[in-house]
Amino acid sequence: xxxxxxxxxxxxxxxxxxxxxxxxxxxxxxxxxxxxxxxxxxxxxxxxxxxxxxxxxxxxxxxxxxxxxxxxxxxxxxxxxxxxxxxxxxxxxxxxxxxxxxxxxxxxxxxxxxxxxxxxxxxxxxxxxxxxxxxxxxxxxxxxxxxxxxxxxxxxxxxxxxxxxxxxxxxxxxxxxxxxxxxxxxxxxxxxxxxxxxxxxxxxxxxxxxxxxxxxxxxxxxxxxxxxxxxxxxxxxxxxxxxxxxxxxxxxxxxxxxxxxxxxxxxxxxxxxxxxxxxxxxxxxxxxxxxxxxxxxxxxxxxxxxxxxxxxxxxxxxxxxxxxxxxxxxxxxxxx
Amino acid sequence: xxxxxxxxxxxxxxxxxxxxxxxxxxxxxxxxxxxxxxxxxxxxxxxxxxxxxxxxxxxxxxxxxxxxxxxxxxxxxxxxxxxxxxxxxxxxxxxxxxxxxxxxxxxxxxxxxxxxxxxxxxxxxxxxxxxxxxxxxxxxxxxxxxxxxxxxxxxxxxxxxxxxxxxxxxxxxxxxxxxxxxxxxxxxxxxxxxxxxxxxxxxxxxxxxxxxxxxxxxxxxxxxxxxxxxxxxxxxxxxxxxxxxxxxxxxxxxxxxxxxxxxxxxxxxxxxxxxxxxxxxxxxxxxxxxxxxxxxxxxxxxxxxxxxxxxxxxxxxxxxxxxxxxxxxxxxxxxx
DNA sequence: AACGATTAGCTAAACGTTCCGCTGGCGCAA
DNA sequence: TTGCGCCAGCGGAACGTTTAGCTAATCGTT
Numbered sequence: 001x002x003x004x005x006x007x008x009x010x011x012x013x014x015x016x017x018x019x020x021x022x023x024x025x026x027x028x029x030x031x032x033x034x035x036x037x038x039x040x041x042x043x044x045x046x047x048x049x050x051x052x053x054x055x056x057x058x059x060x061x062x063x064x065x066x067x068x069x070x071x072x073x074x075x076x077x078x079x080x081x082x083x084x085x086x087x088x089x090x091x092x093x094x095x096x097x098x099x100x101x102x103x104x105x106x107x108x109x110x111x112x113x114x115x116x117x118x119x120x121x122x123x124x125x126x127x128x129x130x131x132x133x134x135x136x137x138x139x140x141x142x143x144x145x146x147x148x149x150x151x152x153x154x155x156x157x158x159x160x161x162x163x164x165x166x167x168x169x170x171x172x173x174x175x176x177x178x179x180x181x182x183x184x185x186x187x188x189x190x191x192x193x194x195x196x197x198x199x200x201x202x203x204x205x206x207x208x209x210x211x212x213x214x215x216x217x218x219x220x221x222x223x224x225x226x227x228x229x230x231x232x233x234x235x236x237x238x239x240x241x242x243x244x245x246x247x248x249x250x251x252x253x254x255x256x257x258x259x260x261x262x263x264x265x266x267x268x269x270x271x272x273x274x275x276x277x278x279x280x281x282x283x284x285x286x287x288x289x290x291x292x293x294x295x296x297x298x299x300x301x302x303x304x305x306x307x308x309x310x311x312x313x314x315x316x317x318x319x320x321x322x323x324x325x326x327x328x329x330x331x332x333x334x335x336x
Numbered sequence: 337x338x339x340x341x342x343x344x345x346x347x348x349x350x351x352x353x354x355x356x357x358x359x360x361x362x363x364x365x366x367x368x369x370x371x372x373x374x375x376x377x378x379x380x381x382x383x384x385x386x387x388x389x390x391x392x393x394x395x396x397x398x399x400x401x402x403x404x405x406x407x408x409x410x411x412x413x414x415x416x417x418x419x420x421x422x423x424x425x426x427x428x429x430x431x432x433x434x435x436x437x438x439x440x441x442x443x444x445x446x447x448x449x450x451x452x453x454x455x456x457x458x459x460x461x462x463x464x465x466x467x468x469x470x471x472x473x474x475x476x477x478x479x480x481x482x483x484x485x486x487x488x489x490x491x492x493x494x495x496x497x498x499x500x501x502x503x504x505x506x507x508x509x510x511x512x513x514x515x516x517x518x519x520x521x522x523x524x525x526x527x528x529x530x531x532x533x534x535x536x537x538x539x540x541x542x543x544x545x546x547x548x549x550x551x552x553x554x555x556x557x558x559x560x561x562x563x564x565x566x567x568x569x570x571x572x573x574x575x576x577x578x579x580x581x582x583x584x585x586x587x588x589x590x591x592x593x594x595x596x597x598x599x600x601x602x603x604x605x606x607x608x609x610x611x612x613x614x615x616x617x618x619x620x621x622x623x624x625x626x627x628x629x630x631x632x633x634x635x636x637x638x639x640x641x642x643x644x645x646x647x648x649x650x651x652x653x654x655x656x657x658x659x660x661x662x663x664x665x666x667x668x669x670x671x672x
Numbered sequence: 673a674a675c676g677a678t679t680a681g682c683t684a685a686a687c688g689t690t691c692c693g694c695t696g697g698c699g700c701a702a
Numbered sequence: 703t704t705g706c707g708c709c710a711g712c713g714g715a716a717c718g719t720t721t722a723g724c725t726a727a728t729c730g731t732t
Contacts, residue, residue: 001475003718014682019720026721049449050389051718054621054687059386061429061450071417075411082405090448094430095398096418113385114397120468120699139337254617277558281590282618328341338690351713355690362691365710389686390717 001247002043012038014178022047062118062304063111065095065104067147068220071247072276073293074122077145080297081120088305090117099220101125112140122146125306126188141307145300148317155307156317157299161191161273164289165198165243165321168271171287171324172241173206176333177269181214181232182237183225183249195245195273214239225252226259233260233268240333241269247276248289250286265331275325285327292320338379349374356385376421389451397641399447399455401440401589403483404556407583408417408612411630413481416633417456419517421566424641426453435556436460438575448476458482462524474610477643481636491636491643492653496611497527500625500658501534501579503505504607507660509579510540513605517568517575519561519585526551531581531609532550550575561588562595569596576669577605583612586622601667611661621663628656 003238004022008015013032021036028036039045052225053059064081067073082092095107108310118141123130126161127150136153144156149208172180182199196217200210216228225244229252232239239284242251250272257264264270265285272279275290299318306313340354346353347367357372366374375381388508389395400417402410418428429452431443440460447455452478459466463486470488472478508516518535521528532551539546552564556633561580565588569576581587587609593600600606600620608615611626635654642649 005718015719016683016721019679020681023720026681032681046445046448048390048451048718050395050451052387052720053386054384054390054718055720057687064430069415071410075406078430079405079432082430083434086431086684091429091450094400094414094415094418094428096415098419109382112382114427115384115386208520216682247611251613258617258619258621277584278586278614278618281587281594282614283594284619285594341688351689352691352712352714354709358710359690363710368711384688388690389718390719391690393717453694 001048002045003048005013006043007036007039007045010043011035012187023150024183040223051263058117059115059170061092061093061114061116062090063093063095063107063114063116063121065076065097065107065111065119065121067097067099067106067122067124068248069094069096069108071220071274073146073247073274073291075123076293077297079147080294081301084298084301088301096125099124101129101316108136117141118143118308120145120300120304123149124189138312141304143300143304143307144253145296150190153315155303155315157296157303157320158191158317159296159322161194161322162198162201164273164324165195165245165293167198167322167324168273168289169199169202169243170205171326172243172269172271172330173202173208175241175269175330177241178208178333179214179237179239180241181211182216182243182245183218183232183253184226184245185220185249187217192220192245199243220246222248222252222255225249226256229253229256230260233262235255239268242271244270247272250274265329266335269330269333271330272322273322280327284329287327288325289322290325291292291322295320328333337380337384337660339384340381342352342379343372343381345662347371355567366568369569379621387514394453396426396430397452398426399431399442399450399452399457401447402456402585402670403433403435403458403460405432407484407556409583409610409627412612412629413563413633414457415631417637417654420634420637424637430570432605435460437465446463452476454478456481456636456640456646459485460525461570463487466555467529471473471477477640479636479640481632489651491639491651493632493639493656494527494653495627495656495658496633497530497658498534498537499629500609500660501531501533501581502538503658503660504609504625505535505538505579506541507605507662508605508666509538509544511577511605511666513577514544514576515573516577516579517547518552518579520551520553520554520581520588521585523553528556528581535579543553556582558588559592561585562592563588565589565592566596567670569593575604577607577618577666580606583608583610585625585626586610601665604671605666607666608659611656616659616663620665623663623665624661625658625661626661627658631656639657 004015008020018036021028021033048231068074085092101124102167111251120143130149137154144154148156148158184196187193203210216278255309262268272288275288278286279286340351343354344351354372357364357369383530404410421428433440456479458481466485474492480490485490486496520532523529536546554560580589598604608624610623613625615622
């Protein structure tokens with residue numbers, strides 16, 4: 001691999017001049033410029049980003065740590081963030097924690113040794129596992145996505161999960177359902193907790209009782225949700241509607257419904273969180289709470305770039321509004 | 337950020353000793369080792385990967401260029417590759433080309449300046465756009481995934497798309513369908529081309545005519561497939577079965593079927609390429625050709641690591657077998 | 673003619689590591 | 703006591719850049 005030194009020698013100039021030509025950082029006479037460019041082409045020279053990074057103290061790399069890239073919500077988020085960062089001249093180091101906190105820790109360490117210029121993190125641990133994060137964020141620009149961490153005073157871009165759950169549940173109640181259950185995610189994660197609270201609040205707002213046996217909480221995974229739904233829906237006292245708190249879990253619920261030979265929405269109405277292309281392609285087309293993924297991604301990128309560029313601004317927590325998308329998976333109750 | 341120099345000073349040893357302690361690259365007496373470790377902890381020292389990379393000429397970074405991370409096939413591929421690379425001590429720079437060849441070129445350039453140790457590429461351009469790639473691969477370990485490039489003699493891990501399409505189409509024919517159509521991807525991509533050939537071959541193997549108006553080819557995108565399917569299925573001379581060549585396009589086709597108020601599988605049978613969680617959750621559960629994504633990813637990683645480690649081995653093209661997964665979206669014809 | 677101002681391009685010192693080759697202190701044999 | 707081998711630990715040169723400061727040439731002013 002040719003270096004600046006080789007280019008300099010071939011062009012008969014100093015390496016400083018080569019550097020100036022490559023970066024346009026100083027005036028170089030047209031004549032020398034031509035000689036340098038010629039030499040660059042002859043040698044197929046390309047600047048060494050590693051050496052440059054060492055000297056400048058910036059790598060043009062950011063770390064993106066997501067909890068589960070297999071979830072369309074995160075897929076889309078990664079998609080948006082990667083594109084936006086690319087536009088801003090940064091490349092993205094992708095880290096997938098698989099909802100495993102130990103992996104997350106490890107990734108954070110690796111990203112630091114790679115000297116990334118910043119990190120966008122969807123944290124996966126419980127709140128009290130993040131003592132060190134605030135300190136870290138003083139050295140390393142850090143923005144949280146999707147899942148905020150209480151009281152740490154970090155930049156974050158999340159959605160109003162409470163409002164989403166409230167709206168979804170209210171939709172079921174508006175349709176006349178009274179026996180409404182929920183399949184909810186892990187309670188230590190802010191969005192899952194907020195969704196549960198939103199669900200509760202919607203019921204309570206109408207003076208309805210919140211039945212503990214109608215709340216199934218577990219991981220965000222398909223199998224667990226399927227088991228929970230199967231149990232819930234095969235009991236004698238079956239709910240007529242279910243609010244499902246995430247994407248993967250929705251698959252589990254739909255499979256449970258199919259397995260039990262039930263019909264959605266005739267036998268059970270279902271409303272979920274997260275819209276995605278498939279939700280609109282199959283029978284029934286799903287009624288869901290659409291998360292503003294693109295906006296979240298853009299907000300996270302904006303916050304991170306600001307923190308990288310400037311003297312640390314006040315922490316900002318952007319909370320975006322989700323929107324209910326009504327399709328065919330919820331029917332009025334009782335059926336006419 | 338503390339450096340080795342700081343650690344050395346605090347521990348009262350030389351930089352070389354710190355390096356030896358950190359890397360275990362030379363014997364260090366227990367006493368000094370203890371002093372060094374103590375100093376490291378006190379200062380919160382973490383090695384600088386950039387400086388290390390510069391010195392060693394290796395970055396422990398690989399580039400992963402995919403055509404469309406939004407497609408569950410690639411999502412899963414990214415997931416597998418990221419995990420496997422991580423296990424091998426490499427981090428992954430993710431690049432999403434959005435099926436745009438110019439972006440791909442650009443990413444390849446960026447990856448080179450970041451001095452990645454290798455690249456896994458799902459190419460998106462036409463074959464003749466890749467003249468330079470062979471030369472590049474002599475300097476930079478390179479492995480193709482999903483889409484091979486003819487005659488370049490590069491490492492690749494792909495699936496036998498011809499066999500998959502042949503099997504899928506034969507399944508429709510076995511069920512008695514005779515008017516079988518296909519919605520196929522861009523013809524300049526090997527998998528799409530192979531699928532079309534497999535489709536053709538299956539028909540020809542039974543002496544059936546291949547009707548050009550029953551072949552709709554375009555991009556891999558949902559909208560185009562939906563339009564194509566709508567056109568195809570609303571004509572008087574409607575096919576009774578459709579072979580759909582990819583994931584996104586399957587959504588378009590299913591939406592077209594719903595829009596036209598047709599029933600799958602009663603009015604149209606459908607078989608697709610790519611299995612994914614949602615295919616098994618909705619009505620109808622889709623009959624698809626399952627691609628061995630995990631195996632592809634692992635093969636690509638294995639090939640790349642071999643190429644990074646050793647003196648360039650002979651190029652290897654691993655071709656993996658897909659498998660038909662029969663569910664509910666294909667009915668016999670005529671219906672009993 | 674002499675002086676400073678301007679400026680194109682150069683020299684050389686970093687950036688934080690790794691690792692080659694050297695030093696100096698020690699133990700042991702003669 | 704001297705000489706020798708051994709080896710823990712050290713010094714310093716590289717890796718390929720960027721950039722502060724310098725030099726020498728050119729120019730316009732007085």
